[in-house]
Amino acid sequence: MNLRRIYGVFLQEYYMTIHSLEIFVDVFIFPLINIVVFGLISLYLVGNDNSVAGAFILLGMLLWQIIWIIAYSVAVGSMWNIWSRNLSNMFVAPLELEEYIVAHFLSGCVKAVALLAVGGFLSAIVFRFDMLAVGLMSLLLTFLVFSIFAFAVAIVVLGLIFRYGTRIQALSWSLITIVQPFSAAFFPIADMPRALQLVAYFFPSTYGFEGARYGLLYGDVAWGVFGVGLILASLYCILSMFVFQYLYTRSRDTGQFARNES
Amino acid sequence: MPVLEVKNLRKKYRGTVAVDGISFSVEKGKIVGLLGPNGAGKTTTIQMLLGITLANGGSISYFGKDFRAHRLECLQRINFASAFNTLLGRITVRENLRVFAELYQIPNPNKKIDELLERFEMNGFASSLYWGLSSGQRTRVNLVKSLLNDPEIILMDEPTASLDPDIADKTLSYIEELQSERAISILYTSHNMAEITRICDTVVFLDRGRIVAHDTPQNLTRRVSAATLRLVFLSDIEKVHAHLRETGQTFDVPHPNVVEIHSEENLIPNLLFAISHVGATIVDIEIRKPTLEDVFLQIARN
Numbered sequence: 001m002n003l004r005r006i007y008g009v010f011l012q013e014y015y016m017t018i019h020s021l022e023i024f025v026d027v028f029i030f031p032l033i034n035i036v037v038f039g040l041i042s043l044y045l046v047g048n049d050n051s052v053a054g055a056f057i058l059l060g061m062l063l064w065q066i067i068w069i070i071a072y073s074v075a076v077g078s079m080w081n082i083w084s085r086n087l088s089n090m091f092v093a094p095l096e097l098e099e100y101i102v103a104h105f106l107s108g109c110v111k112a113v114a115l116l117a118v119g120g121f122l123s124a125i126v127f128r129f130d131m132l133a134v135g136l137m138s139l140l141l142t143f144l145v146f147s148i149f150a151f152a153v154a155i156v157v158l159g160l161i162f163r164y165g166t167r168i169q170a171l172s173w174s175l176i177t178i179v180q181p182f183s184a185a186f187f188p189i190a191d192m193p194r195a196l197q198l199v200a201y202f203f204p205s206t207y208g209f210e211g212a213r214y215g216l217l218y219g220d221v222a223w224g225v226f227g228v229g230l231i232l233a234s235l236y237c238i239l240s241m242f243v244f245q246y247l248y249t250r251s252r253d254t255g256q257f258a259r260n261e262s
Numbered sequence: 263m264p265v266l267e268v269k270n271l272r273k274k275y276r277g278t279v280a281v282d283g284i285s286f287s288v289e290k291g292k293i294v295g296l297l298g299p300n301g302a303g304k305t306t307t308i309q310m311l312l313g314i315t316l317a318n319g320g321s322i323s324y325f326g327k328d329f330r331a332h333r334l335e336c337l338q339r340i341n342f343a344s345a346f347n348t349l350l351g352r353i354t355v356r357e358n359l360r361v362f363a364e365l366y367q368i369p370n371p372n373k374k375i376d377e378l379l380e381r382f383e384m385n386g387f388a389s390s391l392y393w394g395l396s397s398g399q400r401t402r403v404n405l406v407k408s409l410l411n412d413p414e415i416i417l418m419d420e421p422t423a424s425l426d427p428d429i430a431d432k433t434l435s436y437i438e439e440l441q442s443e444r445a446i447s448i449l450y451t452s453h454n455m456a457e458i459t460r461i462c463d464t465v466v467f468l469d470r471g472r473i474v475a476h477d478t479p480q481n482l483t484r485r486v487s488a489a490t491l492r493l494v495f496l497s498d499i500e501k502v503h504a505h506l507r508e509t510g511q512t513f514d515v516p517h518p519n520v521v522e523i524h525s526e527e528n529l530i531p532n533l534l535f536a537i538s539h540v541g542a543t544i545v546d547i548e549i550r551k552p553t554l555e556d557v558f559l560q561i562a563r564n
Contacts, residue, residue, distance in 0.1 A: 008364025015353040015361070019391075084350045089407070092312045093365040094337040252316045255275060258309045261347065 001099050009095070009103030013077055017111070020080075026072060026173070027111050028118070031065045035119045039127035053187070056213055058129050060186035062119050063212055066112045066146040067176060067205060073108030074101065074154035075161070075172035082166060085261040097248065101158075105151050112147070138215030141226040145208040148233035150176065152240035159247030165260055185209050204233035263326045265290050265415045265447040266311070271320035273306050273471075280306040282471035283320065288415060291445035293437075295458040295479075297558060298468035304451045307468070308419050311449070312342055324415070338366065343408035344419035348400060351393030355384070355403050358392055359410065366411035378406040382436065398429035405436060415447040422457060430454075434461055455555040459483075465554070467561055474561050479554050486552035486560055489527040491534065494546035495519050501540045509536070527551065 017023050038061035045054035078100075081087040090100065120131040132139070157171050182196060183205035189197055200206040207229025214222035251257040264287035273281040281303040288294045296304050309315035311322055313333055322329040324336040349358040356375060363371030379385040382402040387395060395403065401421060408416050418437075422430040438461060440446050452458055458465060459479045467475035467482070475482060495502060499519055506513050506523065511533070513523045525533055530549060538544065 002367070004367050005365050008361050011357075011364060012350070012353075012361040015357040016350065019352045019354075080350065080352075084352075085346065085348045086350050088312070088314055088344075088347050089342070089349065089362070090365070091314055092337060092340075092342045093362060094334040095365050096334070249316070252314060255273075255280075255306065255309070255315050258305075258314050 001096060001102065005093075005095050005099045006103045006106070009090075009100050010107055013073070013104060013107035016077070016080055017107075023076075026076070027069055028115060031068065031115055032119060032122065035061055035065070035122060036126075039123055039129070042127055042129065052217070055129060055216060056188075057186045058123060058127060059131065059134065059212060059216060060209060062116065062123060062131055063142055063146065063209065064180065064185050065115050065119060066143055067150040067179070069112040069115060070105065070108035070147050070150035071154040071157075071176040072173055073111055074104045074151060075157045077104045077107065078158055079161070079166075079169055079172055082161070082169075082260050088258060088261060091257075101155060101244075105147075108150070108154075109147055112143075133219075134212050134215040135219060135221060137221050138212055138226075141221070141230070142208045142212045145204050145211075145226060145229040145233050148230070148237050149204040149208075152233065152236040153179065155244040156240045156247075159244035159251075162251040162257055162260065163247040163254075165256060179203055179205060182206070183209060188213060202232075204229045204236060207232065264288060264323075265325060266449065267321075267323045267326075268307075268311070269321045269323075271307065271310060271322065272318045273303075273310060273315070274318050279471050281310070281317075284466075284468070284471070284473050285320075286466050286473065286476060288447045288449055290414075290447055291441065292463045293441060293448040293450055293461050295462035295465040296449060296451040296468065297455075297458060297465055297554075299558075301470075302468040303471040304468055305419065308417055308449070308451060311417055313337070338411065339413060340415050340417065341408040341411060341413040342417045342419075343404045343421050345401065345404075345421055345423035345425075346419060347404075349392050349403065349407065352391065354389050354391055355379070355395070356388040358403070359407060362407050362410055368410055374410060375406070378409055382406055397424055398426070398432075401425060401429070401433055402436075405433070409440070412444075413446065415449065418448055418450045420452050421450075422452065422454065430457070437461060455553060455558060459554050467558070469561055475557070482557045483552050483554055486556045487526050487528070488524060488556070489530060489552060490550040491523045491525060491530050492546075492548040492550065493521050493523070493537065493544055495521070496543040496545050498540075498542040502537060502542045505537065505540045 038058050042054035042058040045057065081090055123129040123131060153176050157175050161169055161172060182199045183203050184192055184200050189200050189206055189210060192200060207225050211222040211225040211229065214225060266288040269285045270283045271281055272283050284307065296307065298304050306315060310317045313329065324340060327336060329336050359375045360371060363375060368374050376385065379388055382405060384399065384402050384406065387399060422433050425433060434457060437448065441448065450462060462479060464478055465482055466473055502521055511523050511525065513521055515521055523533060
């Protein structure tokens with residue numbers, strides 16, 4: 001992989017973000033509105049002696065942004081190139097597919113950190129919730145689990161769009177949200193219906209949220225929970241890379257890759 | 263050694279043969295036109311030559327190196343310009359070019375971008391958003407992009423499509439200058455026969471995925487022997503009609519005092535001599551020689 005080419009794609013993402021109101025709204029404004037809404041719900045619950053539930057809800061919404069933004073950045077970032085008929089230009093340059101994807105992933109990570117910083121600050125000032133109470137190590141591990149998982153989902157979505165065209169482009173910003181109800185994002189997994197718990201255990205995101213809540217409650221790192229989450233996320237990632245490679249190759253084989261821009 | 267060599271290239275889509283074993287090469291400093299009716303396989307060929315569509319068989323070599331095995335190395339030395347591919351509309355011209363300068367790892371990218379923008383008289387638009395540019399300006403920016411890496415060959419897919427004649431002519435002049443100044447090789451597709459005749463050294467005619475003709479534009483037009491002699495008369499045109507009927511000529515009468523005679527090109531001097539002795543007064547003579555378009559139509563109709 002070549003760092004300069006990764007920088008080139010990263011630069012494109014940066015230019016698009018500063019010029020495009022849609023991206024700014026999707027990546028910063030909507031998430032911040034969600035954080036404010038959940039912060040208000042959290043205040044309400046705290047005021048009714050449900051301080052733990054209140055903290056869990058706001059923490060869940062703050063951390064969910066990591067998954068959302070990274071998945072959005074990888075999948076929708078490429079859509080701008082397709083919509084502008086620029087994807088072919090990118091791939092007839094000496095650019096490796098891996099470099100392209102990694103650049104979008106890094107761009108997503110930067111945006112997620114920026115939003116977490118703003119959202120965390122807002123929560124501390126307005127809702128008196130200190131996100132850092134989770135613990136720095138727990139936060140880092142949560143970020144790691146979520147970013148790997150979001151990347152895995154996003155590249156499958158991207159592969160599907162390359163393979164089947166823009167008629168399924170809505171998946172690029174919607175598929176990841178299907179994961180949210182099954183990830184125990186806002187409450188402990190033990191409080192979910194039994195059948196849903198079984199589903200939730202298959203998602204790495206569940207372990208990230210569980211680990212973060214553990215850190216918040218006990219001030220300690222749930223190494224085992226994060227360990228399972230990381231292994232599961234890595235498995236998802238490896239599998240998704242195979243799926244993506246297959247879909248990308250099929251897309252070029254069927255001519256769909258070039259037709260995506262027509 | 264050719265800059266680009268294509269051997270027995272094939273592509274099949276679900277039972278439909280799009281490209282059927284074509285072979286051709288592009289030599290250094292030469293412009294090769296890729297022509298053919300819609301569905302002939304031109305676009306599929308270009309896509310395979312760029313690696314965005316996979317071939318089912320055959321080989322593509324740039325600079326003597328197999329494209330599949332040396333993809334990045336080849337792409338670093340080639341480039342692409344098309345009227346159908348645009349840059350990102352929401353970012354500025356300079357930002358778009360900067361992205362590609364990084365992808366091609368151009369040393370001192372801003373200097374290179376400035377030089378090329380000036381060369382194409384686009385330096386006043388560096389800070390303009392790409393989507394705010396006219397078609398002609400976009401074409402020039404696309405050409406700037408395609409020259410960022412000082413390519414040895416550029417694949418051009420109808421670069422003048424949708425341009426008005428004046429801008430298209432200017433674009434062709436740029437391309438001609440590039441070829442003469444830098445000895446760049448170009449593979450050029452277009453539907454505009456006049457363009458092809460003007461700039462291409464050789465032409466590859468594709469039809470239903472196969473090469474049906476491969477020659478210089480001049481030699482190709484010689485394949486069509488039919489020409490049209492258009493004569494305008496002042497008077498006594500009936501005598502001309504009678505003479506033409508007697509001698510078994512094929513002719514049209516588009517206007518009462520005009521006759522268009524369809525004949526072999528080499529028979530026209532004799533024909534003209536004979537008509538001049540019929541007694542009618544000729545006021546205008548026009549000989550329409552076969553063009554590349556006639557060759558194209560003949561191939562497409564056959």
